[in-house]
Amino acid sequence: MIQEKLIKKAQQYLANTYTRYPIVVTKGEGCWLWDLDGRRYLDFLAGISVCNLGHVNPNVCDGVIAQAKKLFHVSNLFYTEPQIKAAEILVEHSFGDKVFFCNSGAEANEAAIKLARRYSWKKYGEKRHEIIVMENSFHGRTMATVSATGQPRFHEGFVPLLEGFTCVPFNRIDLIAEHLSGKTCAVMLELIQAEGGIYPAKKEYVKKLRDMTASKDILLIIDEVQTGIGRTGKFFAYEHYDMEPDIMSLAKALGNGFPVGAIVGKGHVMEAFEPGTHASTFGGNPMGAAAITTTLNTLIDDGIIKHCEEVGKYLHKGLLSLKKRYPFIVDVRGMGLIWGIEISTDGNELVKEFLQEGVIINCTKGNILRLVPPLIVKKEEIDIFIDIANRIFERKKG
Numbered sequence: 001m002i003q004e005k006l007i008k009k010a011q012q013y014l015a016n017t018y019t020r021y022p023i024v025v026t027k028g029e030g031c032w033l034w035d036l037d038g039r040r041y042l043d044f045l046a047g048i049s050v051c052n053l054g055h056v057n058p059n060v061c062d063g064v065i066a067q068a069k070k071l072f073h074v075s076n077l078f079y080t081e082p083q084i085k086a087a088e089i090l091v092e093h094s095f096g097d098k099v100f101f102c103n104s105g106a107e108a109n110e111a112a113i114k115l116a117r118r119y120s121w122k123k124y125g126e127k128r129h130e131i132i133v134m135e136n137s138f139h140g141r142t143m144a145t146v147s148a149t150g151q152p153r154f155h156e157g158f159v160p161l162l163e164g165f166t167c168v169p170f171n172r173i174d175l176i177a178e179h180l181s182g183k184t185c186a187v188m189l190e191l192i193q194a195e196g197g198i199y200p201a202k203k204e205y206v207k208k209l210r211d212m213t214a215s216k217d218i219l220l221i222i223d224e225v226q227t228g229i230g231r232t233g234k235f236f237a238y239e240h241y242d243m244e245p246d247i248m249s250l251a252k253a254l255g256n257g258f259p260v261g262a263i264v265g266k267g268h269v270m271e272a273f274e275p276g277t278h279a280s281t282f283g284g285n286p287m288g289a290a291a292i293t294t295t296l297n298t299l300i301d302d303g304i305i306k307h308c309e310e311v312g313k314y315l316h317k318g319l320l321s322l323k324k325r326y327p328f329i330v331d332v333r334g335m336g337l338i339w340g341i342e343i344s345t346d347g348n349e350l351v352k353e354f355l356q357e358g359v360i361i362n363c364t365k366g367n368i369l370r371l372v373p374p375l376i377v378k379k380e381e382i383d384i385f386i387d388i389a390n391r392i393f394e395r396k397k398g
């Protein structure tokens with residue numbers, strides 16, 4: 001009752017940019033959420049691949065609270081220890097040499113786009129500013145990142161877009177070769193197209209793409225906003241591909257729910273950012289930096305990535321068993337703990353049924369169920385998910 005009243009109020013006061021689940025969430029712990037009526041839900045969405053260490057992780061919580069009591073914010077006109085520490089951990093565990101901090105995935109990609117243009121401009125002058133992007137990609141909602149996003153549904157009503165993006169089909173090296181030109185400064189892609197429906201890049205494709213871009217000093221930007229921070233069973237998705245990008249963007253799970261973003265880049269590339277070229281008032285602020293440091297330390301110290309790889313295999317097995325049983329499951333794709341179940345019926349209806357059964361999942365593209373549970377998920381919790389999926393799918397089949 002109170003819940004329904006609040007939802008009415010939300011519809012009155014909040015911009016109508018989201019189709020929301022009809023519950024008011026009040027509390028989270030591990031893989032579980034509670035609503036205002038006290039009902040408990042198994043969360044296989046994790047704030048959209050954000051709360052990789054589970055909801056309200058005690059280490060991150062304590063780290064942020066301790067920092068909040070010392071210093072909320074001071075601006076990037078000063079050095080702070082938390083920011084330096086956060087950058088050091090990111091560099092130590094990646095291909096990169098330097099970090100720029102911001103507050104979201106779109107901002108991180110925005111920074112990557114600006115950095116690529118600036119790097120090319122400094123070295124080669126004007127007119128070498130084009131970025132090749134992928135059909136079916138998703139890079140964010142700012143004008144530059146919407147322009148970089150290869151899905152027309154995100155463009156509707158927002159033209160004119162930013163110039164300088166050439167969109168090509170994903171996983172097609174012949175088309176990359178065809179479109180690279182003297183004007184190209186970068187190629188930008190996700191290694192698993194996530195919003196696009198969980199489509200992984202092929203190994204051979206990424207290898208050739210890396211060689212091709214490196215030979216022409218064209219930067220390779222990998223959007224790891226959703227795939228980074230252990231999600232795929234490695235620290236970063238690029239580690240599955242035996243190569244290193246020039247720039248990667250991070251956000252989502254980087255602060256386990258605290259709003260932070262970053263780009264990590266190779267030293268000679270990051271040098272194109274000089275004082276005055278790019279900035280963010282809140283980027284790397286002490287609380288955000290504390291969230292990053294405690295998130296990454298917990299991920300490493302608690303062996304979460306190894307756990308993700310293991311239970312990811314377990315979940316995959318369960319999903320394959322579902323696929324065998326239900327003919328409306330067309331495909332199961334993913335790695336680690338990012339999985340898509342492609343179905344031949346309406347996915348949004350199924351998401352509602354899962355919610356009624358106390359499980360939170362989501363649907364992209366209308367027919368691809370997306371599973372991105374916290375990386376700390378236990379096998380018993382995966383069993384609960386598979387049981388409930390069986391119950392729902394059995395009804396659907398019947």
Ligand SMILES: *Cc1c(COP(=O)(O)O)cnc(C)c1O
Pocket residue numbers: 103104105106107109138139140141190194195223224225226251252
């Ligand atoms: C979510 C997402 C973004 C956008 O991140 P925001 O924090 O919502 O701006 C960009 N790229 C990818 C791959 C994402 O999944």
